Amino acid sequence: MFPFGEADAGFFFGREKLTGTLVEHVKGNRLLVLFGASGSGKSSVLRAGVLPAFPDDAALVFTPGPHPLEECAVRLAARAGTAPGPVHAGLAAGPHTFHRMVRQILAGQQEAGSAADELLIVVDQFEEVFTVCHDADERERFVAALVHATRVPDSRTRVAIAVRSDFYTHCTRLTGLVEALPRAHHPVGPMTAEELRAAIVQPAVRSRLTVESALLTTLTADAHGRPGALPLLSHALLETWKRRRGNALTLAGYRAAGGIEGALTQTAEEFYGALNDVRQTAARRLFLRLVALGEGTEDTKRRVPRQELDSGPDTAFVLEQATRARLLTADTDHVEIAHEALIRCWPRLGGWLEEDRGQERLRRALTEATTLWESLDHDPDTLYRGVRLAAARDLPAQTLTARERAFLEAGESAAQQAQRRDRRRLRRLRRLVGALAVLLVCAVAAAGFAVRAESTVAQQRNEAVALRAGEEAVRLSPHDPSLAVQIALAAYRQTPQKRTHDALLSTLSVTSMGLEPPGPEPTGSTPAGHTPVLDIPTGQTPAVTADGRLLAMTDGSRVVLWDLKDPRQPRRLGGTDLGGVGVGPIQFTPDGDTLLGAGADRVLRSWDVTDPRHPRLLSKPPTRHTDAVYSIAVRHDGRMAATTSYDDTIRLWDITDPARPRMLDALSGHGGNVKPVVFSPDGRTLASGSDDRHVRLWDVTDPRHAAPLAILKGHRHFIDALAYSPDGRTLLSGSDDHTAKLWDISELSRPRELGELARHADIVTGVAFAAHGRTAATVGIDGVVNIWDVTDRTRPAPLAHLINPRGTVKEVRYLTSDGTFLTVTAHYSVQIWYTALDRVLADACDRVHRTISRTQWTRHFPRLDYAPPCPRRT
Known part of the structure; x- marks a missing residue:
């Protein structure tokens, strides 16, 4: 998984065309920003493709790390043969130092006989300036130094930056870089056959x-x-x-x-299985520390200094074995995951991240605080206090390093000393109160004013406490749902505002269902630490029957059915195995008796699920698609289906007899992968979305001769989700441009854009209308579930902003007319969400197993009287 280096240029094939383009760009322009998905080969093409085209001593390669300005200073100083301290100070003071250092380096090399008259700076894994660098000022100064060095009239510097494509939006927020992007950026796509x-x-x-x-x-x-x-x-x-x-x-x-x-x-499982129980625990701690948790983006790898890790023999052994297995890379000072593909493709690591995400954020913050405390010679002002100390105290001791435990112990000691000082101060105050009693008569008027002021301050303080408690309840909900429900309910009752309302809905919804991804056996639960790897397109969706009582989910080469009659207690019914073929999209017919699915082998299968405990295969004709099938839609009468594919086409099927489906027509016209597809409620039209950024409407009244009706243009990126309103007059689309749009299609000859739903920070992956058509839901990679009032389609209004602490939400399906809906996360856990506040308030305490203790109450609601929101339980 290691990238090709300059020494591997003789074995680097397949990217000759791209390499030539990039070399010409770098020689003709002084700045190159190379965008590409994780695993697309950005590092390799720069190191093994571009660098060999320049003299050996004409390049400087590094990654930014948590302190990019310091890393840059160290590399420049080492090349110039000087001390890094003054260089770092100069870079922090102004961007001109970088340009001067490059000239100094080149002058020294020319005196030594070098022919290089320019220096190529390669900044690999540039996304680290967002994922592990938390100082916005240092980030801006680093970028300003790079850009300035390429723009000065006597520039001797050329800069090539490699950054993951999902951080493009982050790059546009850097004022020094955004102006140069239109002329400097270049995409890296997948390799051709x-x-x-x-x-x-x-x-x-x-x-x-x-x-x-x-x-x-x-x-x-x-x-x-x-x-x-x-x-x-x-x-x-x-x-x-x-x-x-x-x-x-x-x-x-x-x-x-x-x-x-x-x-x-x-490979990863063989490495993990060879460890004993103690070392497996050490491996879990190690790999979790090497992942930077995504904020609106996918998780990324994190380069960790060795001093942050425990120095025990178990950690050393695990590190050595993981390095031999090529899962990790390590040098004298740092350790990191070999490639981010491991985060995506090792189910066990994904499960650890899903289970420990909330605690891992606390541990990561604790690690940074410990480092700061040590760097300031154990300054007591940097120690944790109050809520932060209480939260860190709940972390399991065995997951912390000796440094972190020492930091917490120092914080505990400082807190105890502060309490003793407070008690002494209180005694002094009591004595003063006796002395000041004689002044009471003179202070009556002032006292009235003070009481009112104190009441106002107390109210504001209580509101702040409630808002903070609501946010903490959402983060706590995956780990302790019973406590989280009580905290959110108490926060809402204390301060019934929109933020506490959304926090209550988020907490209750997340804790209302514990459905995990189905395992390989038809009964029982998933083995500990096992999460199946799905060998299917990323457009895979769940399927729910029209009455919301039956859910189908894919698991590798299996389809598993779940009973959702009681969403709080889902029951696994049965499943079917495709014999090793990965399952792609699936969809029920309207009567719920038949399930359609397309596999990785591009075969259309249909199953009789009248008895969901024993699905029966009816047919499996080839789809005739030439690439992966992305989605399936079924018309309301159950007589026709549509499939879309990465081969840029749509195919229509007669499924009047599910045992003998027949292809009716193939629709073409999209200029890229065709992704979502959906029939109108009356079944006369079909809507499809594509990577060509357009939505197309088709007349399928005569499915053997389907005809294009209209093209909806307005999105700036790929179309990922579509939904018709119940009356068929409005279409809702979701896109990679972070927005969802409403379209008026009541007159198909003149469709027009209505309102825009744009509260997501990343790709909108799913959209849905409620059965009554007055509300809609949008979900996205940012882990947010937004509910919208779309009564006025030209001015959609936000109703609720719900947070899924488990991360990316992939799909959304409404189940009932009262606003209950289902979502699926990137790790294939399923949640049921309720938006009817009356029902939520009535049922909240049913989720509580043990009443919140006085200690827990004081931690989350300091200075508020102990008032458990639910009846006492043990």
């Missing part, structure tokens, strides 16, 4: 190996069109090489290694 073949075959030829043709075909098919697949492909090839037959890489060896996604999982 021919490029993949070259990348697979040519290094093998150089090493006198052969690649079996069946293996080459399978590898190309598995990796084609997937922007983040290159590290997985590289690792799969390594594991296949270990299982080679003579000098031949074979399909059998590839399959034994687990395939493109299973190879990395298999």
